[in-house]
Amino acid sequence: MSEHHTYRDRKRTGCLKVILALIALFCTISAGQAATADFSGTPTSGFAPLTVQFTDGSTGTNLTWYWDFNNDGVVDSNQQNPLHTYNSTGNYTVNLTVYENGVFGATETKINYIQVDPLASFTGTPTIGNAPLNVHFTDTSTGFPNNWSWEFNEDGVVDSNLQNPNYVFTIAGRYSINLTVRGNDFRQNTTNVTDYITVRPLNSFTSNYTTVPTPYAPLAVQFNDTSTGSPTAWFWDFGGDGTSPVQNATHVFNTAGIYSVSLVAQGGGVNGTPPATQAISVYPKAEFTGTPQSGVYPLTVAFTDQSTGSPVSWLWDFGDGTTSTLQNPTHIYSSIGVYTVSLTVTGADSLSDTETKTGYIFVNTPARPLRANINGRTTFFSVDRIAGSSPFNATFYPYPVRLQKETTYTWDFGDGSPLVSVGTPPGTWYWVPAPINHVYSAKGLYSVTLTVKNSPTDYYSITIPNYVVVR
Template sequence: MSTASADTAESVLPTITETRITTSGSASDPDIYNDIIAWVDYRNGNNDVYMYNISTKEEIKIPTNGSANCPCIYGDKIVWEDDSHMLPSWDLSDIHMYDLSTKKETQIPARLEEFVAEGQPDIYGDKIVWQDLYDEDWGVSMYDLSTKEETLISHDALCPAIYGNRIVYYVSHPRKGTDSNIYMYDLSTKKETQITTSGSADCPAIYGNRIVYSDDRKGNYDIYMYDLSTKKETQITSSPDNQVSPDIYGNRILWKDDGGEDDGGEYHGIYMCDLSTNQKFKITSRGSKSDPAIYGNTVVYTDDHNGKSDIYMSTISSKGPGSVPPVAAFSAAPTTGKAPLKVKFTDKSTGTPTKWIWDFGDGSKSFHQNPTHKYSKAGVYTVSLTVKNAAGSNTVTKTEYIKVITKPVAAFSASSTSGKVPLKVKFTDTSTGTPTKWKWDFGDGSKSYHQNPTHKYSKAGVYTVSLTVKNAKGSNTVTKSKYITVTAKPVAAFSASPTSGKSPLNVKFTDKSTGTPTKWKWDFGDGTKSFHQNPTHKYSKAGKYTVTLKVTNAAGINTATKSKYITVTGTSQAPTADFWGWPLSGKAPLKVKFTETSKGSPTSWKWDFGDGKYSTEKSPTHTYSAAGTYTVKLIATNEAGSSTKLKWKYIKVAK
């Protein structure tokens, strides 16, 4: 066991500024977290919980049953022991909580036994611990606000304190012959470890890897510290007077000197040891002080030296000869892993910081020196630490420091996706889930294992691209079909079927151009054009036709011409015109449908409806507007000649 030495050089001791918080004369049991002080006050004849905001200087009364004791605060939650259910023969009490953000009070569920005394609560994060008494047996219990589950931590245990996943308490049961020793229970391993063997230790507090407690192994109480990382115990004080009620924050240990005299009167003072400088110094002026608690540079305590009990605050300033601002530094383990990933952050700052602000990059923050944080979602997180003391502040940021992985989902983009040969394409991985390996297939026989490769396509074509991504959780592939279009100047080519025949001749033209054209222009040689890729065209007249195809893409234009490619011959026999109509009679206006029934494959028609109206349709419909009897004539024509059909007084229209 080692003993902490003291630096007595007054020139380097910090400056301490004391501020009175209450004037009621009935306040006690203070606790502090960040800028909030909570305490119990009897000013209205009841034990009520009050809080004071150091930043806004606002005091607020917390709703209670008027029987509160031992308040503790963490974040936006205050817990306390509530004695409103006490009976004459039973010391019954419950644990209550007030949420500053929701302004709601909650009774923490107790064990199922009907008569239980619960007290001495402490809180860290979502976990509340307390001591409870049932059937003359003390024990330590814990309630998890996130799971709403209560757990019995240890039998014969008292005065619990919690930090992270570690709960400390002392175990003592004189009736069972049990000595008083400090124990620690680790929630992550579910193992209990005995810290002391002196048989005389009590009142533990914990911060990070350090446990502090008072122990009278040498005939009076002194303050001791046990480091869980080194498994070494250090004696902090060596005094003829009792040193009790320790608390710890960062490198600072706080306690009450419970004896001695000052200017002829009894003195109970608050002292501090700074482990980073090995300084020990007095926090308070003379008087009767008790219930010390610390957060950062601020110490709170009860002072009843004038017969009235009030809450005071002392602010520690490190400014003075030799004081320097801190320099932020930290490490973490692990820095990569599967989700959910629990990471332990370790402050390695120099210059004796007194406050720590962590930003974990996922929207969460911590004000502890060495926090543990759980990343629930996959991602790459940037972490920053800001450290402060009275001389200044400093921030360090580690970009993309924590990598939390799940099975990846492949995704990518490219720029550009089309262009002239040779085409250089930049591929960008947009996969989620933090892949660690990449495999690209560019569709032209080439591959890459870089995250964001650039690839050159040397030949015209349409290419399908795939990306496979992997990490420790698995792999995933995405494929984009016909994603990259590489163009060269096209070369026009085509075929047709049939290329000869009697009129009317329907010809199917097929584009056989190379170089991936995007536009087509056909000239069929009979004055008709088309802009489709593979059109069908009808030649109505005999003749020899020259066909031209012009193709275009982003790289250029090309034309192919086939001279006298299509041969259309005429028919050998003139047509025989004929027709019929319906109805043949009726009142005006009379609509008549004429149907052409000629033989010999006519290619054109000329109708004379007998009322001065004409049509060149094959089978027209005509309306007679006036009464009368009408003669209808049809002339049918093809390459071999024409024929006329006359139907005398064929249509009769009445008024």
């Protein structure tokens, strides 16, 4: 009896010890080894869109995970180690709640753990052109910014707060564009693109060149710059005839030819393109002299070219059917007459001009007496000069022997003036005619006729053609 009870007590005591040990273990777990929530993220800051790898650091067994990436109370993932992309700027608080065996275990909250900045960027169209240049800017920033500050001319002043503005660049140069964007939680970013916009001057100019009247060398032309873009430097090229750096230039073209005048204006270190051009045609001006311009045949005349514009060829027409291509020819006139002389000169680019001088050369017979035979007697006359400028006073000298009282002299001076008759002075049987003057008032060649008359049937008339020359 005694041994049996002893065995039963020992068995009861062992079972109790096991139960107490289990109770102790449960209490230990409940008191100090409950589930914990923890995590990390990489990266925690950057430009939108920002993709973050979250890594669970929680403890416990049989856990489930409830991630809230933006603290809005909505579960965004149940993965243990999720990836999440933040598309909008801002400071993000991240929550992780873990359950152990389906029972709430713990929550970890990290305030403003993820910081996402906007990434400023833009495009502009066009990026190069002539002033005034109207450029449309388009915001291409990431992170959904809600505020924009544009600076177009590097002066520290905000020029626009629009998201997609237009801006007109009126002054030539290269422009760096600055854009600052801001998003949620005052997150911001700035980009600056150096020399993004190139604005060229628009080359243009005016001049006082005209083709009427003919533009002869030397030709002075005034050129005035009318380029846009407020240029500060100018490069004139006068078609190989010189250059100039001034804004409004005057140039004298001394040589005949066709000149392509060009202007390139520069502003802010930017040259306008293409150059503004104008064709300037400069003609040679034909001019000449001849010495002498009158005389008796054969008359040798030396012609001198006095043309301007540096002609390269000459064509003379002497008016008697002969020509010359010399610059300064000498010509012999072998016949009496009035000759019109012309000179055609040709310069560079086949530009030419002709000078014609009508009735320029007068060629006459030598001064000689005009003889008339009356009843076997000889009478004649001469003129003191055969050529001169109008009004021309010519004196005719008769050289007769003594004339009978019935004899008369009748003069026809060839210019349409009335005939002049001289008879025997009253009471004279024989007489000697005196010299007679006549004034020629117009240019021309004049034939002189003398008629010596002794009776109605006894007379003689003689004419010398082109005897007097009036220039």
